[in-house]
Amino acid sequence: MSAAEEVITKAPAVEAVPKRGMTLGLGASLVMLAALIIGPLFLKNFIIFQMTMLLIYGLAVLALNILTGGSGQFSLGQSAFYAVGAYTSAILMEHAGVNYALTLPVAGLICFGFGFAFGQPALRLSGIYLALATFALAVAMPQLLKLGFFEHWTGGVQGLVVTKPDPPFGLTMSQDMWLYYFTLAISLGIYIASVNLLRSRSGRAFMAIRDNEIAASAMGVDVALYKTLAFGVSAGVTGVAGGLGAIAVQFVAPDSYTVTLAISLFVGMVIGGVGWLPGSIVGSAFIIFVPNIAEHISKGLSGAVFGVLLFLAIFLVPHGARQVAIVAEQLVRKLKK
Amino acid sequence: MELFTNQVLAGIATGAIYACMALAVVMIYQAIDHLNFAQGEMAMFSTFISWQLMQWGVPYWWAFPITLIISFAGGIAIERLLFKPLAKAPVLTNVAGFIALFAIVNSVAGLIWDFTIKQYPTPFGTSPFLGSQLISTHQAGMIGVTLVLLIALYFFFQFTRIGLAMRAAAALPESARLVGINTSWMIALGWGMASAIGAIAGILIAPVVFLEPNMMGGVLVYGFAAAVLGGLSSPLGAVIGGFLVGVFENLAGTYIPGIGNELKLPIALALIITVLVVKPAGLLGRPIVKRV
Numbered sequence: 001m002s003a004a005e006e007v008i009t010k011a012p013a014v015e016a017v018p019k020r021g022m023t024l025g026l027g028a029s030l031v032m033l034a035a036l037i038i039g040p041l042f043l044k045n046f047i048i049f050q051m052t053m054l055l056i057y058g059l060a061v062l063a064l065n066i067l068t069g070g071s072g073q074f075s076l077g078q079s080a081f082y083a084v085g086a087y088t089s090a091i092l093m094e095h096a097g098v099n100y101a102l103t104l105p106v107a108g109l110i111c112f113g114f115g116f117a118f119g120q121p122a123l124r125l126s127g128i129y130l131a132l133a134t135f136a137l138a139v140a141m142p143q144l145l146k147l148g149f150f151e152h153w154t155g156g157v158q159g160l161v162v163t164k165p166d167p168p169f170g171l172t173m174s175q176d177m178w179l180y181y182f183t184l185a186i187s188l189g190i191y192i193a194s195v196n197l198l199r200s201r202s203g204r205a206f207m208a209i210r211d212n213e214i215a216a217s218a219m220g221v222d223v224a225l226y227k228t229l230a231f232g233v234s235a236g237v238t239g240v241a242g243g244l245g246a247i248a249v250q251f252v253a254p255d256s257y258t259v260t261l262a263i264s265l266f267v268g269m270v271i272g273g274v275g276w277l278p279g280s281i282v283g284s285a286f287i288i289f290v291p292n293i294a295e296h297i298s299k300g301l302s303g304a305v306f307g308v309l310l311f312l313a314i315f316l317v318p319h320g321a322r323q324v325a326i327v328a329e330q331l332v333r334k335l336k337k
Numbered sequence: 338m339e340l341f342t343n344q345v346l347a348g349i350a351t352g353a354i355y356a357c358m359a360l361a362v363v364m365i366y367q368a369i370d371h372l373n374f375a376q377g378e379m380a381m382f383s384t385f386i387s388w389q390l391m392q393w394g395v396p397y398w399w400a401f402p403i404t405l406i407i408s409f410a411g412g413i414a415i416e417r418l419l420f421k422p423l424a425k426a427p428v429l430t431n432v433a434g435f436i437a438l439f440a441i442v443n444s445v446a447g448l449i450w451d452f453t454i455k456q457y458p459t460p461f462g463t464s465p466f467l468g469s470q471l472i473s474t475h476q477a478g479m480i481g482v483t484l485v486l487l488i489a490l491y492f493f494f495q496f497t498r499i500g501l502a503m504r505a506a507a508a509l510p511e512s513a514r515l516v517g518i519n520t521s522w523m524i525a526l527g528w529g530m531a532s533a534i535g536a537i538a539g540i541l542i543a544p545v546v547f548l549e550p551n552m553m554g555g556v557l558v559y560g561f562a563a564a565v566l567g568g569l570s571s572p573l574g575a576v577i578g579g580f581l582v583g584v585f586e587n588l589a590g591t592y593i594p595g596i597g598n599e600l601k602l603p604i605a606l607a608l609i610i611t612v613l614v615v616k617p618a619g620l621l622g623r624p625i626v627k628r629v
Contacts, residue, residue, distance in 0.1 A: 068429070121614050128372055129617060132565050133610050139558060140603035263436055270433040303444025310437035311419065318426035 045176045052180045055187045058284035061268040063237035069275025071230035072210030077134030080141040081235040083257035085242025090160045090252040107243035108236045115235020119228030138259040145254035159253025273322025282321040350476040352583020357538035358560030359575035368527020375438035377553030383408040383536030412532025416525045446550040457543035479541045568622020
């Protein structure tokens with residue numbers, strides 16, 4: 001077997017998405033936002049809760065998208081960062097009595113540090129090896145959370161119950177609805193920040209590394225710094241999503257954050273389109289609703305139905321929701337002419 | 338000292354399981370350049386097929402080759418039907434395909450054979466091997482079969498035309514196509530062989546971990562770990578990696594206080610990451626030199 005591989009002739013593992021291709025046009029964004037704001041006013045509490053989860057997983061998928069679509073690194077370990085964020089929020093709220101809104105930045109910062117630190121050894125790994133290393137992290141996390149040593153804070157196997165916040169300022173809306181708008185505001189802030197990040201100098205550095213690492217370093221990009229930074233940012237956003245998730249579900253336990261969650265997030269990213277940030281919410285909808293639909297179609301075969309639907313999705317649109325959006329955009333243009 | 342030897346022996350015995358699985362993982366990685374996440378589930382399904390054959394009264398030594406043939410054909414069919422159309426899709430889409438396959442196979446097996454734990458027979462018997470309580474004759478047989486399989490694979494890849502063609506197709510597909518190798522079918526053949534090796538692994542493992550649809554979950558993680566530790570391009574490395582992971586896991590569980598059974602897996606994985614950081618291509622893997 002030839003040991004030499006030609007880097008230039010070989011296509012990069014992650015598609016090169018130009019930075020303009022990463023976002024939605026202004027008009028489409030506003031329509032989407034209006035739907036997200038007005039929608040819950042007409043919905044039942046349970047559906048509002050599901051929409052909150054949709055936004056939260058959307059954030060987690062977005063975080064993975066920054067890492068993979070932006071800087072070209074894989075991760076099957078996002079559930080570990082999600083768990084750390086969730087536990088940070090839960091512990092701060094229940095043991096230290098901190099206000100729920102204030103726990104989120106702390107969760108984000110702690111996860112940023114954790115991700116940045118994990119990015120250091122991960123620097124030497126790429127492709128399949130990085131996937132395995134992050135996978136190992138995801139497998140190890142529930143076991144670490146169960147350790148007797150931390151039990152005083154984490155509640156061990158039983159986990160922690162988190163109280164749901166009431167709407168502030170005497171607003172008359174249900175807790176679920178308040179939490180939804182709270183989540184929406186944070187998601188929106190993070191989405192805009194991520195879009196700006198990818199358009200900034202750092203974002204261009206991420207993309208340069210993704211497209212050709214050697215060329216990027218020749219142009220003066222500090223490859224090691226930006227790769228670990230991408231890990232840190234991704235972990236930080238996932239941590240905030242985890243904190244929000246803990247508040248919404250009102251419960252944290254080690255077994256909610258297994259590797260299955262990491263795999264779901266990965267599937268969500270592929271379905272949404274790698275490197276297309278608005279797709280994150282489509283991917284998140286897929287991982288929340290499709291298992292329910294599958295359960296509906298057949299109880300015993302729900303796994304198989306989920307698998308078949310996933311296959312259908314990747315056969316029809318191998319580039320995920322991004323491909324659908326591009327086709328739709330072209331159609332709209334034709335109609336206008 | 339006796340404790341030490343015993344733990345090493347026990348580690349080798351479990352290591353044989355990981356080595357088997359790692360061999361199947363390396364096989365498919367050679368052919369398609371991806372880690373197949375559904376490998377373990379495919380092996381589980383094959384094992385169930387052999388179990389079903391035996392339930393219908395087929396003797397063990399007939400059920401074994403029949404299962405291998407079915408698995409081989411099944412592997413090729415999966416490649417032709419599901420993954421050949423995805424060959425040009427992005428890598429990450431392929432990984433999502435493996436995850437989908439995993440869900441389908443697991444769920445279908447659960448529906449056909451349900452989730453109760455089943456006994457699986459062994460042809461080697463379960464009496465102590467050479468007077469040692471830690472290795473049974475079955476486990477010794479397993480180590481033997483793994484080694485025979487390894488040697489057979491070595492000869493296949495080194496000394497047969499088709500083995501050479503498969504290596505060529507994996508290393509430089511375009512050049513291989515130019516000299517008249519049907520690379521597309523070589524990939525299918527790789528899937529078939531990986532599936533058959535997985536079936537052997539499943540049939541050997543089932544008497545130890547018992548037969549049920551989720552039996553491969555833990556084993557596959559170790560199989561991946563072993564394959565990566567030994568180097569994904571080296572079948573010998575995979576087998577050595579399997580034994581090393583088994584032994585290390587047992588020794589860490591015995592000698593490092595506070596680890597116990599729960600932390601065995603994270604510790605084993607931590608070891609592998611450490612090895613990878615120092616030697617990214619694995620112990621026996623060939624480092625990939627990049628030409629710019």
